[in-house]
Structures are given as C-alpha cells and as structure tokens.
Amino acid sequence: MREFLRTKGFKMTPQRELIFRAFFELGDHVTVDGLYEKVRQQDRSIGYSTVWRNLKLICKVGLAEEVNVGDGVTRYDRVTHIPHGHLYCQDCRSLTEFNIEELVGVLATVAEGHDFHAESFKIEIHGYCQDCRAKRRKRTMASAVSTNNEPDQSGPDGLR
Amino acid sequence: MREFLRTKGFKMTPQRELIFRAFFELGDHVTVDGLYEKVRQQDRSIGYSTVWRNLKLICKVGLAEEVNVGDGVTRYDRVTHIPHGHLYCQDCRSLTEFNIEELVGVLATVAEGHDFHAESFKIEIHGYCQDCRAKRRKRTMASAVSTNNEPDQSGPDGLR
DNA sequence: CCTGAAATTGAAAGTCGATTTCATTTGGCC
C-alpha cells in the first residue's frame, strides 16, 4: 500500500495507515462518521478532517467511490467493477447490493438513443427491508389504538 | 385547487396561489432557488421559506416529488405515474427523462427476491449531454497545449 | 544520518442548502 501510494505521489503516515485499514475492514457503505468512530477506537487523536481527507484520497486513487442515495449522508463503497444497484431501507437506512449486469445493457442503449455519453449508472430501490417491516409490525401490534408511528397524517404546516 | 387544498385542511393564500402556479409553469426539475426567483418576479415580498414550505406542501398533497441526484440540490418533479429515470449531465447539471416501464418489472423481481418491500425505483445515468460534449470539444480545440480543463491530475492533498 | 521541500495533520472556521423558530398576519367557518 505504501508503495502504491508513493507511485501516485502520496506519503504514508500512521494515521493514513490506520484509516485505510479500518476502511477495508468496515466493508461497504462506510460513512465518514462511521469510519471516524472506528478509527478513534484505535487512536483518539485522529481528527475528523483527516479521516474525511483520507476517505477522499481512497476514492481518488480509485479504491472506492461515493454512494449518494439522497438522504444527506455520503457513503463510500469499495470499487468492485461488478456493476450493482442498492436496496435502500428508508427506515434503518441500510444498503444492500444487487447485481445489475443485465440492466446496464438496456441503460447503455437508452443513453445512446439520447446521444448522451454515459459515465455511470445508478439504480436504487427505496423501500423497507425485512427486518424493519417485522419490527414495525410488532410495534404497531403492541400499541393497539396507539400513538401513530406511521404515515405523516399531520395537519397543515406539519411539514417534515 | 383552492377546493382541493381545503379538503386536505390547507388554506389558500395569494402567495400560495402564485407559488403553485409558478411551479406548474416551470415544469420538471424545479429547484427551490429556481422557483423562488420566478415567484419573486411577480411579488418581491415573498420569502424564501414560504416558497420552500409550499414546495414541500405540493409534495405532501401528492402533486410533486423530490428528485435527488446527489449533487447537493433537491429538485422537484411533478408526479406523473409514468415511471421514468433521469439522464444527469455532470457538466450543466441538467436532467432529461426517459421511460423505464420495462425495467420496473425486473427491479420488482429483485426486491422480491430480497424480501424487500419496494416503494420506489430510482434509475439515473450520469454522464455528459450532447451540448456539453460539443462545447467541451470546442474549448479543448481552441487551447492547443492549453490550461488543462479536464481530469484532476492534481498532486497530493489536491482533493476537491 | 542529516536536510529541506512537499505532504500531512488537527483544530477551528467557513460553506451552503435545508429546516425551524417566532412574532405577526391572514383565511375561512361560526
């Protein structure tokens, strides 16, 4: 790794070493905060910005890429070269991957048809995962008439 | 419209009237700033938060939905019921729609296979539109050896 | 082993769009 970075003009530091290691241990869909937490367990002195910068660096050297499902938090995936989409649970915010090799062909055709130069494809299915549905059922069950947990039936100005 | 809102417990106001009208005139992919600009041309006294709240309201009553391509700005689309994906130009940030009726079936199957309750599908093709590619070619052409416009070949710490 | 330029780090400050607060002003049903 040190060697790999050196060839790209970057130096290795203890912090970087730790951050890279932690990133690959955590696997996919890592958030800056998540990685920061993890890294801090080993070294309380590492700053948030250092973690952030190194996550960006990992992307820059091509080992990861940002994933943005539109919930305001950027996640980082290891680059795999196997095109995949994401199942995004709107409840627990977890991501699950699924293969989309058969779909990229269709999308490539669509792009072509619009004289658009495609760089990447993004496919997401938003909804509720098995676990959260189960929890929700239980919760609703428990509170018979209940304090509504669900759909935003709030009145005017009850935006949000 | 007034009637439609009333049944949902909302009142009509001159500002709301204006904002709703402007939203439907602008068409798809409207941003808060964009709508604010438009609305302000008619009434300089309307505040940004009023525009924002009404855009949210339009979503709440089911007439629009948020579109988030991960560039930090939320756009609003009129709800159509015709499933569509977006071609997103990374240069000019424009959105173009394309039909995905044939793909939702595949995605529904994927979700099922993961015991995931799908609520919505999101399909995006990120890349460069025809126009921007043309402009880019011209620009590159003009500056022979040039000041590089392209790929981030910046050195260390040149994150961004 | 030294050196010095360049890269890196950590804390703090700054961005920027989204969202909320709050005092005040309506809208619409009696």
Added chain:
DNA sequence: GGCCAAATGAAATCGACTTTCAATTTCAGG
C-alpha cells in the same frame, strides 16, 4: 364581525461537508 388555526417572512439554526492555517512529519537526496 370574531375567533383561532394556518400561513407568512425574517432571522436563526442545523448538519454534513470542506477549507484554512500553523505546526508536524515524511522521505528523496546529499
């Protein structure tokens, strides 16, 4: 008309980044 919840506008706040800056560290070369 009068009431009261809903709506508005300005300003403050939030939160996830992103940058700044002074101090520290790395490592290519002597």
